[in-house]
Amino acid sequence: MQLDQEPVMSDAAGSPTAVSPTAVSPTAQRKDDHLRLAMEQHNAASRRDYDEVRFVHHALAGGGGVPANLASPAFGWSTPFYVNGMTGGSDQAEAINRNLGIVARETGIPIACGSMGIVLREPETARSFRVLREANPDGFVMANTNANASAADAKHLVEVLEANALQIHINAGQETAMPEGDRDFSAWEANIAAIVDALEVPVIVKEVGQGLSRGTVAQLRDLGVAGVDVAGRGGTDFGAIESARGLGARSYLAGWGQSAVSALVEASPLPGVGALTGGVALLASGGVRHPLDVVRALALGADAVGVAGQFLYVLTSQGPDALVELVQGWLEEVAHLMALLGVHDVAGLRHTDLLLTGAVREHAELRGVDVTGYARRSPFSQV
Numbered sequence: 001m002q003l004d005q006e007p008v009m010s011d012a013a014g015s016p017t018a019v020s021p022t023a024v025s026p027t028a029q030r031k032d033d034h035l036r037l038a039m040e041q042h043n044a045a046s047r048r049d050y051d052e053v054r055f056v057h058h059a060l061a062g063g064g065g066v067p068a069n070l071a072s073p074a075f076g077w078s079t080p081f082y083v084n085g086m087t088g089g090s091d092q093a094e095a096i097n098r099n100l101g102i103v104a105r106e107t108g109i110p111i112a113c114g115s116m117g118i119v120l121r122e123p124e125t126a127r128s129f130r131v132l133r134e135a136n137p138d139g140f141v142m143a144n145t146n147a148n149a150s151a152a153d154a155k156h157l158v159e160v161l162e163a164n165a166l167q168i169h170i171n172a173g174q175e176t177a178m179p180e181g182d183r184d185f186s187a188w189e190a191n192i193a194a195i196v197d198a199l200e201v202p203v204i205v206k207e208v209g210q211g212l213s214r215g216t217v218a219q220l221r222d223l224g225v226a227g228v229d230v231a232g233r234g235g236t237d238f239g240a241i242e243s244a245r246g247l248g249a250r251s252y253l254a255g256w257g258q259s260a261v262s263a264l265v266e267a268s269p270l271p272g273v274g275a276l277t278g279g280v281a282l283l284a285s286g287g288v289r290h291p292l293d294v295v296r297a298l299a300l301g302a303d304a305v306g307v308a309g310q311f312l313y314v315l316t317s318q319g320p321d322a323l324v325e326l327v328q329g330w331l332e333e334v335a336h337l338m339a340l341l342g343v344h345d346v347a348g349l350r351h352t353d354l355l356l357t358g359a360v361r362e363h364a365e366l367r368g369v370d371v372t373g374y375a376r377r378s379p380f381s382q383v
């Protein structure tokens with residue numbers, strides 16, 4: 001879907017207003033480029049790996065009856081999905097963060113901001129992130145940094161946002177696609193370990209749309225992080241975004257990486273992973289379009305599901321009231337889908353029968369995961 005107009009923002013009172021970017025530094029300009037191109041490239045109709053995940057329908061599953069418990073097993077969150085890290089650092093980003101904060105407050109969903117590295121170099125940009133906390137004083141808010149940050153920097157960023165947790169994004173694919181990107185990722189593991197040691201709030205490590213492999217999830221588990229977000233391919237594509245910025249980026253990196261679905265199939269069987277068993281929280285994002293994708297990810301082992309591009313699209317094209325309505329609708333529909341599947345909570349979804357087909361099955365088999373187990377997990381299949 002192509003936006004045929006300037007992105008529309010809404011002010012804190014909820015009235016839509018056309019806002020043009022007023023970037024002041026190359027980093028702020030890049031953030032505005034990301035917002036614009038992510039929305040130009042947004043296409044909720046495109047096929048995703050989620051389409052290769054189908055529930056077996058059991059017509060007498062007997063769901064409903066009691067209200068579904070939508071709580072995530074992770075971090076005490078009362079909802080099974082959250083707003084993933086996106087922006088900050090420019091005037092346009094500030095307007096978006098303020099509105100996202102309002103949406104989070106009105107709906108009770110956890111929320112992350114975009115990378116705060118710019119705050120360390122341009123301290124005056126802190127307010128473009130803080131608006132998110134000010135709009136949502138009692139909510140679960142996550143700060144965000146890259147893995148080049150020192151423990152002291154990470155601590156500072158958490159304080160700036162009065163954050164409940166810190167997301168660290170690891171984005172080697174995006175950096176490689178960027179002409180001005182980092183080329184040295186060798187300190188990341190040690191930096192993450194130092195940040196985990198230094199911080200009092202939980203540390204969540206995430207990709208930005210290119211997926212975490214089983215091996216990476218195991219490394220992060222062993223580093224002691226509180227959560228991992230597999231943030232896979234299929235939705236927002238930073239390879240394509242950097243390429244569209246037209247600065248000589250490597251367009252062949254569009255589509256790099258693995259989907260959230262494949263990443264979950266790889267990672268969820270790992271020991272010590274998954275909040276239901278007391279392990280590292282397993283979060284999933286990347287390409288989530290609607291409540292059925294949320295439920296698919298939860299059934300595949302996600303403890304909660306992150307949404308970025310889809311929520312940003314609704315916010316920038318229709319305003320915060322529309323996004324509040326959408327989020328409330330999604331919560332209701334996740335409950336309805338649980339009733340359809342005969343379960344009452346996230347734990348119950350792990351016992352639904354899932355057919356993994358096509359590219360998802362191929363990926364799983366090549367990586368040594370038996371997909372037939374997913375197809376016969378429910379009590380209705382034990383006959």
Ligand code: FNR
Nearest residue numbers: 084085086114115169208231235236286287308309
């Ligand atoms: C992002 N994402 C992101 N992630 C991160 O950790 N730090 C960041 O600064 C950003 N910036 C950013 C900007 C924009 C405009 C978008 C849309 C996304 C990545 C995001 O959190 C998520 O991992 C991916 O976008 C995949 O999810 P969706 O968009 O497919 O739902």
